Amino acid sequence: MDPLTGGWTTSPLAGDSLRVRVEEPSAAAGVRRRITVLAERLGFGGERLGQVQLAATEAATNLAAHAREGEMLLRIVRDGGGPALEFVCVDRGPGIADVPVSRTDGYSTGGTLGLGLGSIERLADRSGLYSRPRVGTVLYARFRPPGSPSAPGPPMAGLAVPIDGEDECGDAYTAWETGDTADGRTVYAMLCDGLGHGPLAARAAWAAIGAAHETPSPSRPADVLRHAHRRMAATRGGAVAVAAVEPAARRVRFAGIGNVAAWIVGPERRHGMISVPGIAGAHTERIREHAYPLPPGAVVVLHSDGLTSRWRLTDQPGLLGRDPLLIAAALLRDAGIRHDDRSVLAVTTSAATASDVTRSDDTASDVTRFGGG
Known part of the structure; x- marks a missing residue:
């Protein structure tokens, strides 16, 4: 069986995954270019491509502004729900003291990814966030190509x-x-x-x-x-x-x-x-x-x-x-x-908590521009 077909969750092949260090403001432009290349390979275009670019740029901007040792992994993932585009952000602090409040539009925090987090969650088909003060934050956002059926996240x-x-x-x-x-x-x-x-x-x-x-x-x-x-x-x-x-x-x-x-x-x-x-x-x-x-x-x-x-x-x-x-x-x-x-x-072996966010269809075109930091 082709390793990229069927109901499998499998490592991306070389070229389907890029690791980018995000430690200075100029890194956001590089993230935007690289995720655009991957998105276009999956048929993203128009408004949906703009949403992916916005979400990735917001994530990178806030990593550079607030985080220590920030990195983003940009990749094409394939599982039972078909191909999707995904970015994963990790850093080593300072973390977010109040995650629910940080999701509020317009809220700015000294921790990672404060302003812009709400927009990232709305734009993504599925996203998740885990953060600990003084330790760091991990965040991911997944985007389905236009016309792809909705699919639950695999376990x-x-x-x-x-x-x-x-x-x-x-x-x-x-x-x-x-x-x-x-x-x-x-x-x-x-x-x-x-x-x-x-x-x-x-x-x-x-x-x-x-x-x-x-x-x-x-x-x-x-x-x-x-x-x-x-x-x-x-x-x-x-x-x-x-x-x-x-x-x-x-x-x-x-x-x-x-x-x-x-x-x-x-x-x-x-x-x-x-x-x-x-x-x-x-x-x-x-x-x-x-x-x-x-x-x-x-x-x-x-x-x-x-x-x-x-x-x-x-x-x-x-x-x-x-x-x-x-x-x-x-x-x-x-x-x-x-x-x-x-x-x-x-x-x-148990369902993800409500803190792992799945976008509802009525917010699919909700695009709001946020500033960094």
Whole structure:
């Protein structure tokens, strides 16, 4: 199966994702140019293109004016709802002291993204925000091409960023949600960290992704992993983890090779899942599958060793249960190691809170110009 079709949430290909540092006012113009190129590839034009440009420019302007170490990830995402354009903003403070008030039109704050936040949320088809004073803010906004049907946000989201100096990321992820069965719906999630960096590592990671897309569903995680192991034999190999998240059964089934970290994170604690030593595509111990209890409302997180394992969602009040993209972005910012490829995939098991905003159709053409800062 083509990795960009079907009901999959998959890493963007090289060229579909751009990372932009936003630390000075001139960066906003660069963000506007780059997101215009991506938007036009998806058929955005006219008023809708103007809305995308406005939202991205407002986000970049406020990052430059108020944030520390601001970055934006601009990307084309494809899942069961079809292609969409998305930007993700992250910074390291000072954060927003009162998020509901910051959404009020005309309100200016010394924290990140104060003025203009309300307009970004109205213009986007879906958006989300999480902020902590003195820590920082993560925000995303997603835009469907004109004429695209409305679609709910999937319960999984990921981010992958290459090491500085490389255009291709050696990490890749994919996730897909099965239809209703006797045991309810299941989300299959895979993350692969190709050995090394650059194009050869990316080739190994995408071999694993391709194997997952070829495996009939439903399948056991161990079977998906075995298929990936065989497919990666012609590459330099890597570390691979596969999870089947079954909220109705309150269970996660898991199989992994190598050092992709896998966690079940509940309200009180997190529990690690076990991979066997080895290199997928080269040599490994016998592949084993384990089953773990899934607490109500828990999130399942897979990440490469580009993130340290010294993180706890309990240090992020209110983040558990939010949109999976907010969780992934916060973890990438707080646990990411900058001298490696970095990737994280989050699968939620409860509905996102009302703070994750979906635009209603009656505000689709509501365009209001706000100043920065």
